[in-house]
């Protein structure tokens with residue numbers, strides 16, 4: 091009897107890891123998106139996932155708690171409060187208006203496109219849209235912040251609470267709470283490495299529109315933090331509110347990490363600033379958690395501070411102690427009216443949203459019978475999902491299409507550094523190839539060679555099969571003749587087989603395949619050999 095099962099009315103994500111632990115037989119039910127397991131009395135049960143990630147310290151296991159603040163640059167033509175271009179890669183100070191340079195008397199004018207993208211993003215994050223929000227001044231000095239304050243939203247952000255689903259290993263999912271999303275200005279950049287005696291300032295980014303998306307402290311492992319950033323990125327890219335380009339800084343994460351003994355209250359967090367890749371998010375959580383555990387176990391306490399993650403050295407370093415909100419002297423910006431939205435506006439924003447990654451994932455699982463893992467891989471990018479659906483329809487076998495794309499095609503694309511949009515093989519061609527396997531024209535093994543050739547030449551699979559004479563031999567008579575000769579010429583092996591060395595069957599099959607250049611129908615070969623050898 092398998093112990094520790096959940097009551098049947100309890101919601102579950104899945105239990106791949108822990109069910110394996112107790113040796114349960116796993117059954118994936120696409121319809122309910124649940125992975126269930128039979129216990130050894132044959133009744134179907136659901137198990138409480140207990141796959142908690144912990145870090146071993148000297149005093150026992152520690153739990154890691156993570157919350158993220160992600161800054162995402164809105165894909166708008168111009169800045170949040172000025173008409174200057176928001177384009178990346180311009181010459182220093184090329185995109186600076188008098189507003190961005192904070193010339194006296196300049197007034198901010200809110201960019202309607204940025205508001206729309208903020209609302210669309212909030213809706214896509216299943217979060218509450220606040221009909222009234224207020225822009226506030228967050229006062230602090232930076233050489234690259236000419237206004238002396240950043241316009242942000244504080245007490246009344248445009249978007250309130252919500253949640254998104256993240257995809258974990260083995261098809262498991264978890265909901266992560268969203269605390270808020272607010273609109274704010276980006277700051278400029280100081281350059282200290284251009285001259286030995288001078289610092290330079292580039293204000294191109296000054297005033298560019300950002301969405302700061304704050305999560306609840308709901309993540310419990312480096313993987314969950316990474317999965318959260320990757321889902322967020324996927325959603326933003328689907329709706330086009332941010333290009334998600336982490337290398338160019340359009341999306342960067344402040345990673346808050348604390349540790350605690352399981353069941354204890356939250357510990358003090360440290361904030362790791364501006365992490366610019368998903369891999370670094372994972373590493374930063376891991377390294378910072380270890381640092382805190384060592385510190386606490388050595389008798390110290392964690393300071394609430396801002397730290398820098400150095401991926402080269404594999405360490406985090408203190409930058410500054412964390413300031414509190416009151417240090418910033420927030421107050422409503424007197425140059426800007428409260429932002430008021432009505433239901434019709436919000437409905438209009440909603441109407442512009444495409445099918446989102448999670449909805450698509452669940453539809454792929456339900457309609458095409460895909461595993462949650464395969465579905466999550468195929469929906470991560472909108473273009474991939476579209477490509478997949480075209481191939482699935484053309485093939486008449488959605489599961490096979492998923493396999494050919496996520497294993498064979500992605501494998502080859504990755505290896506040759508080609509993006510899916512430039513794939514030498516079209517979705518329709520994948521469909522056609524699967525059709526050739528299904529109707530018995532070629533075997534699955536030959537199909538891989540045909541696929542290689544398709545990848546090289548972009549030719550249709552049917553043409554390649556014709557040209558190279560790769561049609562499967564299903565003519566039983568022809569195969570039988572080969573089998574008979576083989577048996578006649580290899581009496582020693584035949585005797586050994588009949589003596590109990592049944593593993594030799596593989597050798598016989600291999601010989602037939604060799605003689606037919608792999609074109610013999612494997613089912614027919616096996617059947618003929620067995621019938622002749624077993625008598």
Ligand code: ADP
Nearest residue numbers: 155156157158305306307346347348356357359
């Ligand atoms: P601040 O602006 O001071 O950094 P925010 O409220 O904007 O504060 O962000 C706090 C972030 O830290 C949120 O993402 C939240 O989930 C996370 N967080 C809060 N408490 C903890 C904790 N004990 N451990 C880890 N993360 C935490």
Ligand code: MG
Nearest residue numbers: 159344346361
């Ligand atoms: Mg913060």
